[in-house]
Amino acid sequence: MAESKSPDWDKIHSDFPVNDQLIWLNNCGTTPLGDPIRATVNRWLEEYGRRGVDAEGFSYAGVKASIYQRLGSLLNARPGELALVHNTSEGMNFISHGLSLEPGDEILLLENEYPSNVYPWEHWREKGVHIRAIPMTGRPEDFPATFADLAGPRTRLASLSAVHWCTGMPFPLDAIGKVCAERGITWVVDGSQGVGLVDMDVQAAGIHYMAFSAWKWLLGPLGLGVLYIARNRLEDLRPIFKGTESVPQDNEYLPYKQAWKPTADRFAVSTGSMTDWVYFDASLAYLEEIGFQHVKERIRFLAKRLEDGLRGAGFSVLSDGWGATSGIVAVSREGLDASEAVKSLKGGKIIAAERLGRIRLAPHVYNSEKQIDKVVAVMAALG
Ligand SMILES: Cc1ncc(COP(=O)(O)O)c(C=O)c1O
Numbered sequence: 001m002a003e004s005k006s007p008d009w010d011k012i013h014s015d016f017p018v019n020d021q022l023i024w025l026n027n028c029g030t031t032p033l034g035d036p037i038r039a040t041v042n043r044w045l046e047e048y049g050r051r052g053v054d055a056e057g058f059s060y061a062g063v064k065a066s067i068y069q070r071l072g073s074l075l076n077a078r079p080g081e082l083a084l085v086h087n088t089s090e091g092m093n094f095i096s097h098g099l100s101l102e103p104g105d106e107i108l109l110l111e112n113e114y115p116s117n118v119y120p121w122e123h124w125r126e127k128g129v130h131i132r133a134i135p136m137t138g139r140p141e142d143f144p145a146t147f148a149d150l151a152g153p154r155t156r157l158a159s160l161s162a163v164h165w166c167t168g169m170p171f172p173l174d175a176i177g178k179v180c181a182e183r184g185i186t187w188v189v190d191g192s193q194g195v196g197l198v199d200m201d202v203q204a205a206g207i208h209y210m211a212f213s214a215w216k217w218l219l220g221p222l223g224l225g226v227l228y229i230a231r232n233r234l235e236d237l238r239p240i241f242k243g244t245e246s247v248p249q250d251n252e253y254l255p256y257k258q259a260w261k262p263t264a265d266r267f268a269v270s271t272g273s274m275t276d277w278v279y280f281d282a283s284l285a286y287l288e289e290i291g292f293q294h295v296k297e298r299i300r301f302l303a304k305r306l307e308d309g310l311r312g313a314g315f316s317v318l319s320d321g322w323g324a325t326s327g328i329v330a331v332s333r334e335g336l337d338a339s340e341a342v343k344s345l346k347g348g349k350i351i352a353a354e355r356l357g358r359i360r361l362a363p364h365v366y367n368s369e370k371q372i373d374k375v376v377a378v379m380a381a382l383g
Contacts, residue, residue, distance in 0.1 A: 019366065
């Protein structure tokens with residue numbers, strides 16, 4: 001890994017053809033494809049054309065293992081704790097339907113949470129389990145106390161995002177994990193907005209289960225997601241599906257097996273989307289080459305430049321309430337309609353989103369200072 005070498009940001013900017021067309025600041029939504037990643041996917045497809053699954057340099061097991069290894073090192077997950085799925089919702093459904101709760105138990109979720117961490121829990125209502133939303137606090141450091149106050153004797157599970165998708169507020173995962181450990185609460189994380197953006201150590205934070213999507217801060221393909229299951233929680237999660245790859249030695253098809261794989265990979269169920277895996281492995285390799293620490297710092301640097309510029313242009317910057325940007329910038333200005341502003345920005349080839357009445361902007365490593373300054377100038381003139 002090139003963690004100490006200073007990355008060549010101009011080269012990284014030129015790796016992303018989207019920069020010739022648009023200023024893409026919706027990277028916490030989806031991320032456009034970079035050329036080096038596309039080159040690897042092209043190479044796989046060419047090889048697949050030539051030799052099918054015997055493609056040189058791309059073995060099914062090898063690519064999967066490589067993704068698990070790269071993510072394991074990013075998250076401090078132990079071998080055997082990850083499974084490739086398709087999206088956060090699928091991962092959350094595996095968790096929600098696999099756990100055992102009793103009528104009268106309680107699940108805590110987050111106010112205005114993304115649907116992928118709400119809908120998978122709803123089936124519990126029919127089974128007499130209560131679901132409550134924890135209100136957002138003004139500052140991340142106040143959240144663990146609010147959470148601890150709200151958690152009651154029947155609170156069995158909390159499922160929270162690592163970073164709020166609308167406001168960009170990062171949650172203090174280690175402190176929340178401590179409350180969960182003290183109260184015997186199963187601790188589930190929606191990592192979609194956090195993995196690759198903020199420091200996450202699943203062991204230090206005591207996370208039991210996590211699901212996240214590949215196509216945000218990790219620059220991966222749409223339709224690929226990851227499930228994390230702490231080793232000591234694997235047997236608490238009853239798999240709702242059993243498929244060809246749920247069992248040990250899954251390439252020996254007969255006789256059928258009763259046993260489950262001894263790892264989280266049993267939840268990958270069966271034949272995976274190999275082309276997406278190659279894409280994801282290449283995007284992780286690309287970020288590793290830059291160095292994840294450089295990646296996170298660069299995103300924060302660009303986000304801060306955006307926040308400073310927009311503040312100077314009369315915008316209220318939401319993260320000023322807690323004094324540090326996470327990388328997702330949420331701003332508003334009196335008299336400016338956020339939806340109209342986002343439409344107008346799109347007309348000027350600047351891609352942002354409206355969330356909770358604010359304009360949300362999320363830069364990534366391939367954006368440039370020049371782009372950020374242009375966005376500030378355009379937004380200063382809005383309305
Ligand atoms: C907090 C959060 N979770 C999950 C997702 C993605 O959900 P899924 O992977 O189910 O499409 C998003 C996407 O915006 C998100 O912001």
